[in-house]
Amino acid sequence: MADSLDIVTESKSRMQWWKDAKFGMFIHWGVYSLLGKGEWVMYANKIPVKEYEKLAEEFNPTQFDAKAWVHCAKRAGMKYIVITAKHHDGFAMYHSRTDPFNIVDASPFGRDPLKELSEACREEGIRLCFYYSHVIDWHHPHALHDTFNNLWDYELEKKAFFRYWNHKAKGQVRELLTEYGPVGLLWFDTSGGLSKKESEAMVNMIRGLQPDCLINSRVSHWPDFGDYQSKGDNEIPMHGEETREWETPMTLNQSWGYSTKDQVWKSTDALIRKLVHIISKGGNLLLNVGPTETGIIPEKSTLRLEEVGEWLARNGEAVYGTSASPFPYELEWGAVTVKGDTLFLHVYNRYWPAEELVLNGVRNTVKKAYMLTDPSTCHHVHQSYQPETDHHEMRIRLPELPPEDHVSVIA
Numbered sequence: 001m002a003d004s005l006d007i008v009t010e011s012k013s014r015m016q017w018w019k020d021a022k023f024g025m026f027i028h029w030g031v032y033s034l035l036g037k038g039e040w041v042m043y044a045n046k047i048p049v050k051e052y053e054k055l056a057e058e059f060n061p062t063q064f065d066a067k068a069w070v071h072c073a074k075r076a077g078m079k080y081i082v083i084t085a086k087h088h089d090g091f092a093m094y095h096s097r098t099d100p101f102n103i104v105d106a107s108p109f110g111r112d113p114l115k116e117l118s119e120a121c122r123e124e125g126i127r128l129c130f131y132y133s134h135v136i137d138w139h140h141p142h143a144l145h146d147t148f149n150n151l152w153d154y155e156l157e158k159k160a161f162f163r164y165w166n167h168k169a170k171g172q173v174r175e176l177l178t179e180y181g182p183v184g185l186l187w188f189d190t191s192g193g194l195s196k197k198e199s200e201a202m203v204n205m206i207r208g209l210q211p212d213c214l215i216n217s218r219v220s221h222w223p224d225f226g227d228y229q230s231k232g233d234n235e236i237p238m239h240g241e242e243t244r245e246w247e248t249p250m251t252l253n254q255s256w257g258y259s260t261k262d263q264v265w266k267s268t269d270a271l272i273r274k275l276v277h278i279i280s281k282g283g284n285l286l287l288n289v290g291p292t293e294t295g296i297i298p299e300k301s302t303l304r305l306e307e308v309g310e311w312l313a314r315n316g317e318a319v320y321g322t323s324a325s326p327f328p329y330e331l332e333w334g335a336v337t338v339k340g341d342t343l344f345l346h347v348y349n350r351y352w353p354a355e356e357l358v359l360n361g362v363r364n365t366v367k368k369a370y371m372l373t374d375p376s377t378c379h380h381v382h383q384s385y386q387p388e389t390d391h392h393e394m395r396i397r398l399p400e401l402p403p404e405d406h407v408s409v410i411a
């Protein structure tokens with residue numbers, strides 16, 4: 001009993017930076033970026049391993065600039081970066097000594113992007129984190145190739161799988177945790193039929209190498225392993241549905257890896273609303289970009305991120321380091337966060353035209369209500385109480401027009 005309590009406390013303090021951060025950048029980048037058809041192209045187009053290796057020989061992202069990417073994340077108000085160190089295609093985006101199928105040994109580029117990113121992140125105070133596809137690897141003959149194939153018999157294939165698991169998967173995770181400085185978190189994906197014993201061995205290895213490195217739920221056997229839960233793509237849970245920490249992984253368009261066809265972009269307005277909606281429920285937003293084969297984050301992405309960053313630069317106090325809304329239901333006008341004894345009411349601009357907003361259940365007497373971006377403002381607040389129904393009502397008068405872009409925050 002004492003042991004399990006200790007583990008929970010430890011996990012809480014290890015999690016603090018991540019809980020305060022709220023907003024991170026996801027990067028899907030690899031040999032697949034060459035084809036502009038997403039990160040599943042090898043599988044979807046049934047590209048043979050030998051042919052995919054030839055593609056790797058063409059992968060030469062000469063425009064890659066680690067500092068530019070880190071600046072982009074920072075300007076967007078993101079506090080950490082999670083980049084694909086190895087996706088399902090099995091290609092390591094760093095100089096791996098465990099497997100020669102990597103960007104330094106199998107491509108003409110000759111540089112280690114993760115090393116450059118780790119340096120740029122350290123300079124800029126951004127936490128660098130790695131995505132690692134630990135069970136699926138299309139380049140390795142003994143790894144799992146098809147997630148959705150229920151015929152994969154873990155027991156039957158075990159011996160062969162362990163040749164992959166013990167050498168490449170564990171070897172590469174070890175490299176990532178020993179060669180690139182402190183790693184904020186490891187983002188695992190699609191654990192297939194991984195046994196509890198193997199997951200535990202992986203977790204113990206990570207804790208042994210970097211005890212503060214967070215591990216997401218997809219390592220397998222959540223909630224026994226993992227520090228927080230990664231929800232499905234774009235998935236936002238109901239209020240109070242989650243008892244543990246969680247995040248929503250989301251794309252700016254509809255693809256993770258670079259796609260030339262996909263032009264369905266989320267608007268800046270929608271992105272900011274999604275961010276505040278997620279944090280008001282206690283989650284984090286991990287928002288994805290898919291850089292091109294030359295190493296450029298597409299302009300459609302950077303423009304939106306800059307606008308989100310401009311909003312955060314003005315309203316970040318209502319985002320970073322806040323806690324979830326104490327009101328356990330959706331509000332028609334927006335979302336709530338809280339810090340100390342201040343409530344932040346994030347009013348979606350599309351709620352206007354409106355004269356006031358209503359918030360029920362506040363027993364405290366409100367001292368002052370002001371626009372976060374202009375503390376000299378003062379909004380009229382009317383609080384009332386009905387003893388028969390024990391009903392506390394609060395009405396706050398709104399300005400005629402929304403004072404901020406996208407979402408206007410009343411503190």
Ligand code: JFZ
Pocket residue numbers: 039040189190231232233249256
């Ligand atoms: C996985 C990958 O297959 C995909 O390529 C991408 O990296 C994405 C972030 O993660 O896809 C998943 C895996 C699990 C869920 C959704 C997408 N899920 O649990 O809903």
